[in-house]
Amino acid sequence: MSGSEPFFAGEGITLRFGGVTALRDVAFSVSKGTVHAMIGPNGAGKTSLFNVITGLYEPDAGAIRFSGKSLTGLPPHAVAQSGIVRTFQNLEIFTNMSVLENVVTGAHLSVKYGPLDFFLRTPRYFREERRLREEARAELSFVGLDADVSLPAAQLPFGSQRMLEIARALAAHPRLLLLDEPAAGLNIRETSALGELIRRIVARGVTVVMVEHDMALVMDISDRVTVLNYGEVLADGTPAEVQRNPAVVAAYLGEEA
Amino acid sequence: MSSNRGKGSAAGLAAFAAIIAAAPFLLPDYYQSVLIVAGLFAILSMGLNLLMGYAGQISLGHAAFYGLSAYASGILTTTFHWPVPAGIAAGVVLSGVTAALIGIPTLKLKGHYLAMGTLGFGVIVYIVFNEAVGLTAGPSGLTGIPRLSAFGKTFSTDREYYFVVWGTAFVLFVLARNLVRSRMGRALRAIHTSESAASVLGIDVARYKAFVFVLSAVYAGIAGALYAHFVTFVSPGSFSFHASIQIVTMVVLGGMASLWGAVAGAVFLTVLPEWLRAIEDYDILVYGAILVLTMRFLPGGLAEGAERARGTLVSAFRRKSPASAAAASGAEGRKP
Numbered sequence: 001m002s003g004s005e006p007f008f009a010g011e012g013i014t015l016r017f018g019g020v021t022a023l024r025d026v027a028f029s030v031s032k033g034t035v036h037a038m039i040g041p042n043g044a045g046k047t048s049l050f051n052v053i054t055g056l057y058e059p060d061a062g063a064i065r066f067s068g069k070s071l072t073g074l075p076p077h078a079v080a081q082s083g084i085v086r087t088f089q090n091l092e093i094f095t096n097m098s099v100l101e102n103v104v105t106g107a108h109l110s111v112k113y114g115p116l117d118f119f120l121r122t123p124r125y126f127r128e129e130r131r132l133r134e135e136a137r138a139e140l141s142f143v144g145l146d147a148d149v150s151l152p153a154a155q156l157p158f159g160s161q162r163m164l165e166i167a168r169a170l171a172a173h174p175r176l177l178l179l180d181e182p183a184a185g186l187n188i189r190e191t192s193a194l195g196e197l198i199r200r201i202v203a204r205g206v207t208v209v210m211v212e213h214d215m216a217l218v219m220d221i222s223d224r225v226t227v228l229n230y231g232e233v234l235a236d237g238t239p240a241e242v243q244r245n246p247a248v249v250a251a252y253l254g255e256e257a
Numbered sequence: 258m259s260s261n262r263g264k265g266s267a268a269g270l271a272a273f274a275a276i277i278a279a280a281p282f283l284l285p286d287y288y289q290s291v292l293i294v295a296g297l298f299a300i301l302s303m304g305l306n307l308l309m310g311y312a313g314q315i316s317l318g319h320a321a322f323y324g325l326s327a328y329a330s331g332i333l334t335t336t337f338h339w340p341v342p343a344g345i346a347a348g349v350v351l352s353g354v355t356a357a358l359i360g361i362p363t364l365k366l367k368g369h370y371l372a373m374g375t376l377g378f379g380v381i382v383y384i385v386f387n388e389a390v391g392l393t394a395g396p397s398g399l400t401g402i403p404r405l406s407a408f409g410k411t412f413s414t415d416r417e418y419y420f421v422v423w424g425t426a427f428v429l430f431v432l433a434r435n436l437v438r439s440r441m442g443r444a445l446r447a448i449h450t451s452e453s454a455a456s457v458l459g460i461d462v463a464r465y466k467a468f469v470f471v472l473s474a475v476y477a478g479i480a481g482a483l484y485a486h487f488v489t490f491v492s493p494g495s496f497s498f499h500a501s502i503q504i505v506t507m508v509v510l511g512g513m514a515s516l517w518g519a520v521a522g523a524v525f526l527t528v529l530p531e532w533l534r535a536i537e538d539y540d541i542l543v544y545g546a547i548l549v550l551t552m553r554f555l556p557g558g559l560a561e562g563a564e565r566a567r568g569t570l571v572s573a574f575r576r577k578s579p580a581s582a583a584a585a586s587g588a589e590g591r592k593p
Contacts, residue, residue, distance in 0.1 A: 054457050080459035092454035094447050096514065105447050109459040111440040118439035119432055125439070172458055 005068060007032035007207060008176055013062030015048055015231075022048040023059070023231045030176075030224070035198060035208045037218045037239075040228035041251060046211040047089055049228070050180055054086050055079040066176065081109060083175035087165040089184060089211070093153045100149035102164055103136035106171030139167040143197060159190045163197075170201070177201060179210040183217050195221050219243065227251070269517075270431065277423045281416050289415040291531055293487055296422035297480045298523035302507040303426075303433050303516055304476025309505070310513035311437060312469045313449030314364070315372040318379025319504050322352040322474040324386060324496025326481035328393055331402045331491050336392075342407045345482040352478030353471050360470035365463050367452065371470070379501050386493035398492030405486040418487055425483065426520070429476060433516055436472075445469055446514070499541060506544045510551050512558025521559045 008030040015023040023045045030036045038046045051057040053064060055076040064071040071079055085106075094102050111132065117125040140149060143163040147156060153164060162182060169177055179198070183191045195217050198208055212218050218225060219239045227235040227242055229251045235242050242248055281289055301323060308314050326348030334344040363374040386393050393399055405412045405421060412418050436442050444465050447455035456462050485491050503526070511522020526547075530540060555562055 056453060056457070075461075076453070076456035077459050077461045080457055085459075086457050088454065092451040094450045094454065096446050096450050097443070101443060101446075105443040105455075106458055108440060108444060108447075113440070115441070118441065119435050121435055168458070 005065070006030065008066045008209070010049075010053070010062060010064040013049065013052060013059050013064070015045075015052055015057060015059045021231055023052065023062075026062070026228070026231070026233055028226050028233070028236070030207060030209055032207055033202060033205065034223035035202055035210070035221050037222040037225045038209065038211045038228060039213070039215075039218055039225060039242075040234070043230075044228040045231040046228055047180055048231075050086060050178055050211060053079070053178065054084065080172065083173075084178065085169045085172040085174035085176075086178035087162075087169050087180055087182065089180040091158075091161050091165060093156075093161050093164060095152070095154040097153055098150050099140070099145070099147060099153050099156065099164060100133065100136050102153050103139050103167050103171045104132045106139075106168035107132050107135060107173075109172060136167075136171055139170050140164075142170065142200070143167045144193060159186050162186065162194075166197070166201075170206075174206060176207045176209065179208060179212075181211055181213060183212055183214040191217055266434070270434075273430070274427060277427060281419050286415070289419050291528060292524075293415065293419050293422050295524045295527035296419070296426045297484050297487075298504070298507060298527050299426050299520045300422075300429055300480040300483075301477050301504050302511060302519035302523040303429060304473035304480075305504050306508045306511070306513065306516065306519040307433055307436070307445070307476075308469050308473040309508055310515065310519075311442065311449065312445040312466060314466055314470065315369065315505075316375040316470070316473065316501075317372050317498075317505070318375035318377075318382070318501050319473070319477055320496045320498070320500035321375075321379040321382035322356060322477035323481040323484070323500070323504075324382060324491075324493075325355060326352045326478035327485040327491045327496070328386060328399065330482040331399050331485040332392060334486075335399065335402050341403055341405050341486055345405075345479075345486070348482040348485075349475055349478035352481065353475045356471045356474030357467065360467045361463075364466040364470060371466075375501075376498075379498055383493055383497050386496060393493075396493060398490055400490050402485050402489045402491065404489060405483070422483055422487070425479065429479070430516060430520065437516065441465070441468075449514075502541070502544055506548055510547055510558055512560030513556075515558065515560035517563075518558045518560030521563075525559065 006029040009028065011027040013023050013026040014021070026045070026049060028036075028038075038049065040046055048057065052059045052062075053071070055071070055074050055078065058073065062072070066082055066084060069082060071082065071084075074082070094105060097105065111128055113122070113124050113128050116122070117128075137149065140146075143166050145160055145163050145167060147160060153161070156164060162185070166179070166182065182198075183194055186194060191214060198210070198221055202208055222239050225235075225237065225239050225242045226233060227245075227248050234251055235245045235248050237245070280292060284292070301319065305316060305319050308316055326345075328348075329351045330341070330344035330348035333339040333347055334341050339347070359374055359378055360371070363370045387396050389395075405418065412421050437445075444455065444460045447458070447460060448462055448465060452462050484495075507522035507526050508519055509522075510526065511520070512518025551558055557564070
């Protein structure tokens, strides 16, 4: 791999809201098939970075490249088409749908029928809908959600809604999955199941980038960690390297560096 | 499960078709013209419900699309002697193209710009209907519009026209239902709850919003042209802001994101005033009260009310005879 272009990388990413600089000259590099964590104190710019990557925010400067293509300036749906799908820190479940419909909606890009097929209900429409439902059920059982799939999604407990969002993202067949604080609000047992789930996702050939506050989880499953502080990259390295970095310790514990 | 649901909806459609076919023979003749108007409003409500109930975008000027097509087809067939089917086609296209011109810029913005834009647009169109006297005959209205004739047949009786309107409504209902239960329907409902989540799953939010807006305007256009060739007279009053609110009320009362609800709301609010002539002058107050009360007590509208009533009946039935309840439970899980 060395020498060739990284699987997923950003450089010089700068994002300003009026006078506030949310991200300043941020760079990162993610290798294929790894778990890459983005950590940092609240307000460090982690979610802003995800929003820039997925096209929800337009950066003032910088470039993002994924799998040999530039993502800079692409709208969110085009970023998704390139193979990057995310989850949200504050859940964005489709509350007007059932559990199963949420996951089927995740497979939007893989649907192989056109308007004529669904308006006139051709055999292809029925075949595709059957496939979508089967695949959605498979994703739900993959993330360990055994609840009644016809239940309104809003009725699921919080932890299950997190898993539903991951199943919905997986239904889109991403090559790169961005998880925004997947462990937030989960109990210890759920968090350890999440760690195991992320390993299984990587085993499927999906590269995972996650924003996370749970240090035990980050240190346990990450191959590489990028630390953000006040919108800038403070450190980058393996979990062990980052843990020993005095600047990181200072940022987290509030000592004078 | 999906095949079960398919059978359930096929039975629902068959019942709908049977009711449409039987109604004119069961009701007094007077009701045929009322039901024709109800059918036109059902088409309008279905279109607006795709936009409002499913995609969550509000149009406060839908009567303008209704009116544009009514006037266009009326003027082309009367002043310019076009054949009626050509006039109808031109009217529907005009409504759709106008919606695209308004929708594409406003729907790129987040928030209530579509509601504001359509509100303003509705008022402007209403003024044009009144002021462009040379074309529209102004406030006194355009008279002498021919009745619908196609394939060498003139649909001159109310009963014939009833079948034209409700036959069209039925086809448009099936198409809307098929859309709702597809990739596109799911995308619209996703946009309703979270545009961000929809977009990061690959849904082109602006394009889908523009498409459903144009489609709802096309539904309104079809209703408008059919209206013009039924009443044979159009005047601006039928297409005012008041009328737009009337359609919104039908959608909300019937039930957001329910096509059955759209039809029920339209029929209910068309037939009700026939019984309550006394409220004629206060009907905008009544619409306001219906909107508020529905949102407060029955947010899912008549569709939700029917669903609740069915649930109560099923459970009462089950308590009485456990054996037949097992058979009845097969019918559960169907969506109207």
